[in-house]
Amino acid sequence: xxxxxxxxxxxxxxxxxxxxxxxxxxxxxxxxxxxxxxxxxxxxxxxxxxxxxxxxxxxxxxxxxxxxxxxxxxxxxxxxxxxxxxxxxxxxxxxxxxxxxxxxxxxxxx
Amino acid sequence: xxxxxxxxxxxxxxxxxxxxxxxxxxxxxxxxxxxxxxxxxxxxxxxxxxxxxxxxxxxxxxxxxxxxxxxxxxxxxxxxxxxxxxxxxxxxxxxxxxxxxxxxxxxxxxxxxx
Numbered sequence: 599x600x601x602x603x604x605x606x607x608x609x610x611x612x613x614x615x616x617x618x619x620x621x622x623x624x625x626x627x628x629x630x631x632x633x634x635x636x637x638x639x640x641x642x643x644x645x646x647x648x649x650x651x652x653x654x655x656x657x658x659x660x661x662x663x664x665x666x667x668x669x670x671x672x673x674x675x676x677x678x679x680x681x682x683x684x685x686x687x688x689x690x691x692x693x694x695x696x697x698x699x700x701x702x703x704x705x706x707x708x
Numbered sequence: 709x710x711x712x713x714x715x716x717x718x719x720x721x722x723x724x725x726x727x728x729x730x731x732x733x734x735x736x737x738x739x740x741x742x743x744x745x746x747x748x749x750x751x752x753x754x755x756x757x758x759x760x761x762x763x764x765x766x767x768x769x770x771x772x773x774x775x776x777x778x779x780x781x782x783x784x785x786x787x788x789x790x791x792x793x794x795x796x797x798x799x800x801x802x803x804x805x806x807x808x809x810x811x812x813x814x815x816x817x818x819x820x821x822x
Contacts, residue, residue, distance in 0.1 A: 694805070702751045702753075
């Protein structure tokens with residue numbers, strides 16, 4: 599049981615490049631979400647999904663895209679990276695009793 | 709909209725002491741959940757303790773306990789017999805009963821000194 603896995607752990611992008619952050623969970627959770635963590639702030643919700651084929655926007659969705667084709671996977675796409683997207687990204691899955699987090703991806707956009 | 713406030717950016721105590729981290733929240737919901745998560749330097753988010761709003765009894769997990777004051781919308785975390793491994797960022801988070809979205813405080817950096 600691996601829990602929530604994320605790849606890559608670190609990434610450096612140039613402004614304008616695109617990339618996909620991968621997230622997978624093996625706990626059969628319907629709910630999955632993406633957060634970003636910036637210094638001095640709590641985590642902020644980017645996008646979430648309540649099941650395969652169903653996604654919705656969170657607090658800070660601009661510049662990001664998601665899809666959910668399977669229960670296990672919930673990738674986050676950066677369409678055209680900007681320096682303001684430099685952050686640590688966390689994927690999570692779970693329910694009311696606990697949200698399980700991946701190890702995070704540190705993304706730097708230059 | 710719900711908000712979560714942690715008023716202590718940083719705290720420092722000696723090993724074996726007791727420390728209390730503060731958290732207040734604002735909501736008009738009656739059904740919700742509250743959490744404390746720990747984030748050590750490894751960056752991993754680890755659940756410390758949770759509280760269901762409908763439960764009057766304060767949650768406890770070994771050395772960790774909460775003081776949940778629903779009317780005051782306060783949810784503080786007490787760490788007893790603090791250990792060096794407790795050094796971490798601690799985040800308070802709120803979740804409505806109608807969805808699974810977490811709303812986070814800005815965090816408190818806790819340093820345990822030997």
